[in-house]
Amino acid sequence: MTEETAGPGAAGAYRYLLNGDVTAVSETWAREDLPAGRQRVTSRRSAPGVEIAVDAVLGEGLVAFCVITWQSGNTSVEADYEWRDNELYCRRTQGDASSVEQRIDRDQEGPLLLFPLMRIFVGPVIARLLDNGGTGDVLVPDIRQPDDPASLLTPRVSQRMASVLDGRTALDIDGVTVPCRLCEYTGEQYGTGSRFWLDGRETLLRYQWQQGPDQHWDVWLQTHSQAQ
Numbered sequence: 001m002t003e004e005t006a007g008p009g010a011a012g013a014y015r016y017l018l019n020g021d022v023t024a025v026s027e028t029w030a031r032e033d034l035p036a037g038r039q040r041v042t043s044r045r046s047a048p049g050v051e052i053a054v055d056a057v058l059g060e061g062l063v064a065f066c067v068i069t070w071q072s073g074n075t076s077v078e079a080d081y082e083w084r085d086n087e088l089y090c091r092r093t094q095g096d097a098s099s100v101e102q103r104i105d106r107d108q109e110g111p112l113l114l115f116p117l118m119r120i121f122v123g124p125v126i127a128r129l130l131d132n133g134g135t136g137d138v139l140v141p142d143i144r145q146p147d148d149p150a151s152l153l154t155p156r157v158s159q160r161m162a163s164v165l166d167g168r169t170a171l172d173i174d175g176v177t178v179p180c181r182l183c184e185y186t187g188e189q190y191g192t193g194s195r196f197w198l199d200g201r202e203t204l205l206r207y208q209w210q211q212g213p214d215q216h217w218d219v220w221l222q223t224h225s226q227a228q
Contacts, residue, residue: 014119015222029120043118054116061124063114079153090155113138123202129162160187
């Protein structure tokens with residue numbers, strides 16, 4: 001990333017609970033305010049056998065550029081996603097192989113939202129969907145088959161939907177009452193009833209979703225430092 005003068009921002013970590021029990025998943029993030037209203041957001045997720053890192057720049061609530069790295073055992077993959085003149089490009093490198101670049105083509109009209117996998121980017125995606133009427137296409141780098149290196153971080157577009165269930169609620173985060181809005185966000189793995197709480201800066205405070213009959217996830221923002 002190009003070095004730029006950064007102002008005060010925020011930082012935090014997410015705690016993953018599965019069926020009420022704390023898991024071994026660790027996810028941290030940091031956000032810096034850049035000139036011209038832009039933001040730099042970095043995040044790292046560690047789970048048994050896997051580590052994912054993201055370095056992204058956002059402008060007007062949209063991811064303009066990001067670098068995503070995947071490391072698991074001997075598998076190493078990096079994917080750079082970048083908007084150029086209203087077209088989205090992906091440059092992907094697997095191990096020591098040469099990079100391969102592609103332009104993202106799709107049949108649908110309307111805006112395409114880029115979601116770089118981490119929880120800290122969920123809030124802006126939901127907010128932009130709401131701005132666009134509640135429905136839109138979201139590009140999510142593919143991690144559905146972690147044992148297939150050729151598929152990792154390749155572009156995958158799906159339709160997502162968002163709605164506001166409660167626009168004026170609050171959550172207790174580390175002993176601090178944080179005003180927020182409760183939203184439903186659906187599509188792909190997220191079925192009806194998936195709930196997401198966003199604060200005034202579009203930071204995800206909590207989300208709940210049912211992965212399967214016996215798997216209920218409840219993810220909380222564990223620390224929340226916010227510049228005043």
